[in-house]
Amino acid sequence: MSTRPTNLQRLDSVGERRCPGIVYLVGAGPGDPELLTLRAARLLTQADTVVYDHLVGDGILGLIRKEADLIYVGKEKSCHTLPQGEINALIVRLARQGKQVVRLKGGDPFIFGRGGEEAEVLADEDIPFEIVPGVTAASGVSSYAGIPLTHRDYAQSCVFATGHLKDDSLDLDWVNLAHPRQTVVIYMGLGALPEICRQLMAHGRAANIPAAVVEQGTTDKQRVVTGTLTTLPQLVAERKMKSPCLIIIGEVVALQEKLQWFHPDATASLGHAAIA
Template sequence: MDAPLFPLFADLNGRAVLVVGGGAVAGRKVEALLHAGARPRVGAPHLSPALRELAEAGRIDWLPGLFDTRWLAEDVWLVVAATDTATVNQAVARAAEAQRLFVNVVDDAQLSRFHVPAVVERGALQIAISSGGAAPMVARHVRRRLEELFDGAWGQLTALAGRHRPAIRARFPDTAARRRFFDRLLDGPVLELLRRHRPADAESALRQAMADEPPAAAGSVVLVGAGSGDPGLLTLAALRALNQADVILYDRLVSAEVLQLARRDADRIEVGKSARGHSTRQEHIHALMLEHARAGRRVVRLKGGDALVFGRGGEELQFLRAHGIAYEVVPGITAALACAAHAGIPLTHRDHAQQLRLVTAHCRDSLDTLDWRALAAPRQTLVFYMGVAALAQIQARLLEAGLPTATPFALVENGSRPGQRVVSGHLRQLADAATTHAVQSPALLVVGEVAALANELHWYGQAPLPAAPRTSSLSAKTPAATLADAA
């Protein structure tokens, strides 16, 4: 199934649901439907003892015999096919589809139009987990983990908040103010009082929280490093900031997987920069931060990698400080660390490199300001950020500064993401290798003896691709001619 399932909690109270099948599997489905208040109709030639007992007690309606399309009466809302015969299940699915009824076919994700999730239930609070029918055991494992995290007090808290919902909405008619109230409530003593079996004290604490004068909405900005794209590399502080954000200003290189972890109703504004396409001016980013923070919103400025490593985060902090806006900084795993680690490259090594230099190659001007002779010194690792468009110039200047042509390099494209590629070779092959393999941004360049270890130590994704076997035209020229061409 290509598209994700749409998560839905259905109100089946008092509604008829057809279950085709009379065995143990059908029995489990019926028990779940009864728990939800549905009126199950069970169609089957024979019933298991448990189902027969339910029928005799009048809790289910039994439709004896083989499947009949007339069972799909007008008042049926859902259909479950739970027989042990594939042809019968298929017939039920076809008939339900013809009448536009959602059908679940046990152990057949392709025929099912809805899936029954694994559920963690704490009173009115329900957490449903689905694998889309692909791996039910994974969903059950996740359910077990969540069972440990959410105790019964969460259900009591949900019921307590539900009882007071009209009063809370009247006290805090503004959605943002109401959200801040619940943040204070959940961080306060109410949940702990419920865990201590002191419901009266918990209710008093909730009433007191409602009576307290809420603090004025104070806007703020959090600079959050989103890392290299793998959502698993986010810090807990970054995840908390994303879940509390009212507005998210995110860069082009922030992955969709990271954005999916943010609060669903947060406003998301792309403010990315690109050397070859549309870019948002830094002044406009400053203006957006100021506008939303002054309006009392919590703003997350979400940057790829780390906000303070070639991310202009320092400029943004200076702007916020100058305008009296409160701010925080949540570090991210910068691209040099993440991409090198996923490529199997140790940035330092006792035998090869005792020094690490992080270099930006964003534009021609930044290249002109670098001390290339210092960069060509031995026993160090160079990591070039944003250098895809300037690989020929980087190669030329390093060779002209005296770095040996056989110095290893590694280009890491989409580091830590599912589409990661690593191209490795010698410095003399750099520009040609990037062209041959059509390396695209985002990509990181690592130069130094440690880069060769990618071939030995790679562990993520496919093995490194070799550089083009032909000799780079740049390396065949004298340094002077090379620099002239690069200019």
């Protein structure tokens, strides 16, 4: 039977703490607290310090033990409470103080969550760390919107991309993103939606391909707007949709009306997010 490495058992062995501490890079999922992994939920009840991002909801923060220190580091578009370099330095400093740190991120740490960058710094500084995967927005939000990412009749592949690159450019691999019979999921792309649709059409994607934007997916504020590459930007503008949003492009979006199952108002009244 497999066991965790000794340096990852520190949070489980109460009273046997040694310096340095340890950092857990934890995925909080797309919003609904019930989508947390058991590992993530347990770590939140045991951490000394939780360093968390903008996309982590109140329902998840409510699971953190009262004695823990909470440090908000923002990470909204063009509005970062702390630059990434300072966040890296912060979690290293806390671990060297002997603390057991949960670095809590929306979605999954290794899917557009900068978890790879932070893990590199921890490794370079010889700080013990563990990665705790989370439900990424692509799978969680699409499921709650009633949009399957793959389907034998519509899409045999799925591609994840970000609409917000490190240098604020939008220099994506449009040729590959425009391939037929695939689903494209774009994170952090709401502000660039008109350009994204224009580029995909310019590189061969049909103008009438179904596309959707999902706002605050998996939460009681979820909104879904569907259209085509031609119509979607105007529909989103008319409804004044705001981040966080996920863009889904491909034939599978045509199934949304048929497969939608999550109705935020009705579900909330039944206590869907009662874990919070």
